[in-house]
Amino acid sequence: MTQRYLILEDGSAYPGKAFGSLATTTGELVANSTMNGYQEIISNQIYHNQIIVFTQSSIGNTGLDQNAYESILPSAKGVIVREYENLATDHFKRISLDKYLKQHRIPGIYDVDTREIRHRLQKYGNMKASIVDVADDHAFDQLHATVLTNQQVAQVATPKPYPNPDEGDNVVVVDFGLKSGILRELSRRNCNVTVVPWNSTSEMILDLDPDGIVLSTGPGAPSNLPSSVLKMITEVQSQAPMFAIGLGHELFALANGARVSKLRVEHHGANHPIREIITNEIFFSGQEQGYAVDPKSIDHAKLFITHVDLVNGTVQGLRHRDFPAFSVQFSPDGAPGPKDSVGLFDDFMEIMERRRGYNGNGY
């Protein structure tokens, strides 16, 4: 068992034992407190450029399940956990967590005090970190000098459109770093899906004659994307029902004039109560957010708030006043996390249904 180090921007160094790849990496350190679904978390593209600290003390217990990947090529920069179990549960007992991380060049460190790290992040806010062999001055210099790319979406989203055929509604999914959970829910509802690249123009999208458009989740800051994306959103939202999730939600807000700001501490977990304002219903969902829509910046002539996080007060859902377009910050697909709000996909189906009733003649 090789000893390696997690080093933090604030100068602290945590010795631990290596698993997975032995690569040296740098990323933003984020803590995830979801208790199930390590596989979904590690394979979610939103963790591009991030090192994930699991607060649940043990991962790897259930091996890896072919149906639980959120992407085929995960892009997280590292996994930090108190302990891991290297169990393979697939048919051929081939894929264990250690092997999976090695295959995808993701380094892991276990046997560290993850609770202390969680406390540190809460106290000092987001920070960069590296996984290194030696925690010397050189390593810290490298860490401080590293500038993380802001081209994250371009790196993880599909460069070419591809179909996921079925016989139902024609849904175009704009890929900003799509998680499979969204596709899974659309498939369960028999949608005929076309996934298109993040930089598709409104013309390309509308040419596919969509019944509805989904703006997907993805990594990084929404401000990293060019204004052409916002232009596309404003152009398509008036033409077809739109459902935006995660990064998609943040872009939807920006496109409609709101501001988005970075959270002092990223929130990744499934433990915050979310209130749906119109029904007063409270539920839980997987939340993985580094940014939040600033409620004061919302132009109430265009948007209204539909959901709010009761713990930190952040905006969790928006709806357009004029168009059948709505968005949520959280992950209603429950991969991982509670399925309390999976009905939002049914709402989306219903809106598409209603729109067809108008025979495509607008609203």
Add this chain to the structure above:
Amino acid sequence: MAMDINKVLLLGGGPTNIGHENELDAAAFERLIALKKTGAQIIYVDDNPFSVTSEEIQPANVYVQQVNFKNVVNIVEKEHPDAIMATTGGLNAMQIAWQLSESGVLSSNNVTLLGIKPADLRKVIDNQKLRELLTEINERVIASRIVADDNEAMDFVREVGFPVIVKPISASHDTSRFICNNTDELEDALDVSFKRTYIKRCSIEQSIVGYKEIEMVGVRDVNGNKMLVSGLEDMDPIGIHSGDSIIFAPTQTLINEEYQALRTATFRIMDSLNVTGTCHVQFAQSRTDSNYFVTKVSPFFTRNTMLAAKATGYPVTYVSSFLELGYSLTEVKLPAKYSKYLAFMEPTMDHVLVRIPLWPFRDINDVDQHLNTLMKSVGSTIGIGRTVEEAIIKSMHSSQFSPRDILPSVSKVDDDDVINQLIHPLASRILILMEALRRGFSIDELSELTQIDRFYFYKLNQLLRAQSFVVNNPMSPESIQVGHKYGFGDGMLAELWNVNISEISKMNQDVKYQVTYKEIEPSAGEFLENTSIFYSSYELENESHPFEGKTALVIGRGGNQLGPNSAADYYTTQILISLKKTGYKTIIMNTNPNAVSLTPQLSDKQYIEPIQLGNILNIIDIDQPDVVFLPGNRHYLANQLQQFTNLNVIVLPPDQKVASYKENQATTAVDLFVQKGEILPVTTISFFKHDNRTDIHHINDYQEPMTNWESDEVSLIAQAIDVVNVGEWQGLVQVLFDKTATGKYSCTGIRPVRITETAFLTKTTGINWINVLVRKYLGLLDMNSLRNQIVPTEHKRYSIMAAHFPFKELQSNRNEGTTKQEVGSSLSFENFS
């Protein structure tokens, strides 16, 4: 919005027994604290003499009566409460609530049932109704049918397939259940079963033996908002009662999809029953696909509701008390030490809890000791760690009968026996699982034989490897580090290496990680909570800090076994309460998840740590207590601790070894209180009630005052005072007498008053004797006030405490037991005739 309730009748849990320890009293106690905040008047009914709850309520509002329909009706008609809370009284109280509704008592007295509406409660109490409800909401239940002949049974099997379980209805024998895997076995089973049934009917059901048993505990408010408190996973498969299973929290072997499906199902069930408060749902989860069955729905407090609370640090009882009263989850205000958001934040854990059951077979050994669908354990202990291994070792460490610091093991069984026990598990099966690994059984093979997930064998294997590393590399810093990581305490290392524990302490200074204490709180480090509940781990950050001012450490009794254990927990709790009143900051360490003494409101700090020398010394090192209380008769631990002369250790009651018996017979006793040179008579006791056995080991029933007290008491007290040598005896002392055929009393012995009896005296004399003892040993006793309170020869009625034994539950034919076989007691009063 909250209901307008001014008077609540709270139903108690009754005497402890198999399937029900002190957890209901602990729940009722916490509930009381919540109810007091609403200003409501509380009426309580319970006949458990070791109930802490009943002592925290105005005596005039406590009915010491058996919790049954007739008594509750009388109380309702006399007291006219606005509402009844039955959810902390177990299934018995829920059934009474249902009877109250069916018989119209609730409606005619205008009483509201809290937690669940009578119409919904009916769906839970009546199994057929529950099946209909679950089917209606598309939740799967096990197919079952009542059949009258072989053909009907065959028809059923054609529908659901093998395996099935056949059971005679109204049978001459209580327990016969036959698992049938094929037609031959089915024919045999039906043959036997139809012979045994009086009404020519058998039940046949789909067998889910071998499925995973998963439990979910949730809360729901009046607006339909729901939150999952915790999932629990039984290591042992369906076929072994959950109460006899090793339980892990959080769930260990479910993938997200499976876990979320069970969470959603739990919510759907809570919605369909309109539960307000807590609900515990049990599932059988297939090992091979995502199918599951709902096996049990309990919209009330259960053992595992309390376990979920212990696992997460979430105040389930406190919160659901408000929910039952109609508050919404967003309206519940938690005590100041929790962060303000917490009432409605779904608990998330960054540690692992393991619960290991304790069985009574050391004290009752002539019964079938196989584990099956009938619960046999009488208690349990928990271990908490940052890793699964650490939690397993700590819970095993706490669960052994021996107080010595060794890892239990079985080596004297032959290979055939090992295989036999893998298939037909006996108590403490985890030892056999480890032994099988030691003997080279493969993990796949073991998983196949036992239907236990491979994951657990991986973990046990790692423990065995760690253990052999530690054994083979004695006294090395690396060994200590490995030992610590896997949960071997210093005491255990000292035993393994056969050195004094101080040697290990010295070596610890050279080891990288020192012991640290982590808080058990429900946000996994997101918020700086202050739950004051800790467990140890060898890591970087220590979160437990000593108090300012005088501090007392009370060492809890650990898991319940037979004997005076629930009384010992009562005793421990009273010590905590007394210490707090005298201005001490109090610290409790315990491992019993059902203990009242671990209730967060009762002490300033709680440690869930093995009650072993090494762990105790570590805590003493951190907290520097001024005094250490050791309740209960624990000679070994007392001797060990008394070696450390810098510690101020107080053993209560004083060691039973000082008891002296002239004969093993007694019918009567005089209880005295001795303080320095002064002897105060307390009262007199007659020992037998239901039978005439007077053997000391069979004295379980007490009556206060003694029979014929009018004529005999004064002279007997005088006789007793003559016997007591005040130089040797201090505190509560009992002088034993045997009444001979001639009507004379001859002294047969003298001993400290036992734990159970101290509780009894507290209830009958109106003086808290544990408080008196605590004050005596702290040098704070006010003798004048005590003298004025005691009126030894004036009595208003007989108080009777009768022991209960778990013979029926264990299918034993015995009916009289020894003091070591008690599982609980009941209290009652009789007027003088």
